[in-house]
Amino acid sequence: MSVSEAAVGETSPQNRLSEQSRSRLMNIAIPLGTAVALLLTWQLGVRLFNVPKYIAPAPTDILAVFRDEFPLLMRNFWPTFIESLAGFFIGNMAAILIAIAFVHSRLVERAFFPIAVFINTIPILAIAPILVLIFGPGMTAKVVIAALICFFPTLVNMVRGLQSVSPQALELARILSASKSEVFWKIRLPSSLPFLFSALKIAATTCVIGAIVGEWIGANVGLGALIIESTFNFRSPLLYATVFVSSGLSVFLFVSVTIAEKLIIRW
Amino acid sequence: MDGSHTQKLGSRSIAASLNGACVKFGDFTALADISLDIEPGDFWTILGPSGCGKSTMLRLVSDLVPPASGTVEIFGKTTEAARLAREFAFVFQDATLLPWRSALKNVELPLEIGRKRGITIPVGDRTPRELLELVGLKGREDALPHELSGGMRQRVAIARALVCQPKLLLMDEPFGALDEMTRDHLNLQLLDIWKETGTTILFVTHSISESVFLGQKVLMLESNPGRVKEVVDIDLPLPRKIALRDTPQFNTYCARLRELLEEC
Numbered sequence A: 001m002s003v004s005e006a007a008v009g010e011t012s013p014q015n016r017l018s019e020q021s022r023s024r025l026m027n028i029a030i031p032l033g034t035a036v037a038l039l040l041t042w043q044l045g046v047r048l049f050n051v052p053k054y055i056a057p058a059p060t061d062i063l064a065v066f067r068d069e070f071p072l073l074m075r076n077f078w079p080t081f082i083e084s085l086a087g088f089f090i091g092n093m094a095a096i097l098i099a100i101a102f103v104h105s106r107l108v109e110r111a112f113f114p115i116a117v118f119i120n121t122i123p124i125l126a127i128a129p130i131l132v133l134i135f136g137p138g139m140t141a142k143v144v145i146a147a148l149i150c151f152f153p154t155l156v157n158m159v160r161g162l163q164s165v166s167p168q169a170l171e172l173a174r175i176l177s178a179s180k181s182e183v184f185w186k187i188r189l190p191s192s193l194p195f196l197f198s199a200l201k202i203a204a205t206t207c208v209i210g211a212i213v214g215e216w217i218g219a220n221v222g223l224g225a226l227i228i229e230s231t232f233n234f235r236s237p238l239l240y241a242t243v244f245v246s247s248g249l250s251v252f253l254f255v256s257v258t259i260a261e262k263l264i265i266r267w
Numbered sequence B: 001m002d003g004s005h006t007q008k009l010g011s012r013s014i015a016a017s018l019n020g021a022c023v024k025f026g027d028f029t030a031l032a033d034i035s036l037d038i039e040p041g042d043f044w045t046i047l048g049p050s051g052c053g054k055s056t057m058l059r060l061v062s063d064l065v066p067p068a069s070g071t072v073e074i075f076g077k078t079t080e081a082a083r084l085a086r087e088f089a090f091v092f093q094d095a096t097l098l099p100w101r102s103a104l105k106n107v108e109l110p111l112e113i114g115r116k117r118g119i120t121i122p123v124g125d126r127t128p129r130e131l132l133e134l135v136g137l138k139g140r141e142d143a144l145p146h147e148l149s150g151g152m153r154q155r156v157a158i159a160r161a162l163v164c165q166p167k168l169l170l171m172d173e174p175f176g177a178l179d180e181m182t183r184d185h186l187n188l189q190l191l192d193i194w195k196e197t198g199t200t201i202l203f204v205t206h207s208i209s210e211s212v213f214l215g216q217k218v219l220m221l222e223s224n225p226g227r228v229k230e231v232v233d234i235d236l237p238l239p240r241k242i243a244l245r246d247t248p249q250f251n252t253y254c255a256r257l258r259e260l261l262e263e264c
């Protein structure tokens, strides 16, 4: 009996390893299985109750769109991709630079922070038409909207990150007679990176929303334009496919930022 | 009379000289009228009730807080001049390592700061790598701080403090957060380092036995306001071994200091 107890209590390293990989497999398998089950239910439900295609297309109908209309989807994907990416870079860059200015000068912060808060309180849907009026129907307005939507969370996080340096680290810098720029490059900026990346992960998904909202208001290409067009033409399978492409774009940007974070932040 | 005498000689041969130094935070007097001469090569430990101004005293010496009155000189220089010449180094209670830098890179930090501005940085005889070896971290050069134990991190901090070969080493409860065995080990290591480098050490602790074990002199501060209560000479032989703490002489010193501490 004691022998069998010992055998139960003890797990050899190999056992533990396989247990680990099994639990990792389960982590992937469970959500995947759920997704497949939901898709199957969807497919069966739509077919069983004879739901018209324009109200709710079956997953296979949407797959058919991906096969037949792939060039159309891609033609509209690229503009949205470029707008999102450009908005992501411009919005975050501006936020980072302004955060640096805020941290260096309380006066600048006092002058501009209330304005930043005010701009943030305007719903993006309300400001988007104004920007389209100003910048015209081209890509610029969409880039600006995408940039604007990224801006505020990154600004707030970056300011917090730059201020997250421990007082002792600053005393260490003082004892070493470090200059302001040395403190910035060697201590403040690296300390802020974890905060910056958590903001960039938010921005990775919101910049796509910004670009699409911009396209709703006035555009003839882009995923947003395609969403509007397919809605008005009752092309539901195309609408669903476009929505999937949009969320795929968000996921792609999010994963890219996450990978960059893993590579850069090792501490 | 002593004070004016050392003043005239320029007190170059005194590692740290405080003359009636006071520190105030607003209306609150943290340190009042501290006068002390610390000879080069000495190992002083500073003891006192918590909040009596031990850290403030190190911060005064290291030019982090200015004296409200009185003067502080380090090897005959102002604290600012001594700071710019890297004559002293500081070891904090928590290691204060930069978490994104490896152990080696953390030790190299003092050598990087000021280099681009053309400041002459005193470079010690030992390379950062050799210093890590000296503190017993050979082979862990590339480890990040979070991969090291608390004791190891503190040893990296000590190696970093030694990289510019400071003539005065200021340590503020550096082993206060460590377990007893690690602390004993690091105490012995610190005594070895002190002997090898010949640097002057000012070491704040809240442990009576640590203060006796390490110090040649124990500076007892009393609180409200912080002032010198007494300087106790510790006449115990060097090099010191852990077994020293079981000797009657050692325990007599401890008892005496405990008595003084209760009076504070």
Ligand SMILES: Nc1ncnc2c1ncn2[C@@H]1O[C@H](COP(=O)(O)OP(=O)(O)O)[C@@H](O)[C@H]1O
Binding pocket: B025, B028, B030, B048, B049, B050, B051, B052, B053, B054, B055, B056, B057
């Ligand atoms: N920056 C500061 N501002 C105001 N009061 C301070 C400051 N630093 C220390 N003090 C006060 O000075 C006294 C001594 O503090 P400190 O030197 O840290 O004591 P300890 O002996 O425990 O190291 C304490 O009463 C503390 O509250």
Ligand SMILES: [Mg+2]
Binding pocket: B054, B055, B056, B172
């Ligand atoms: Mg203290």
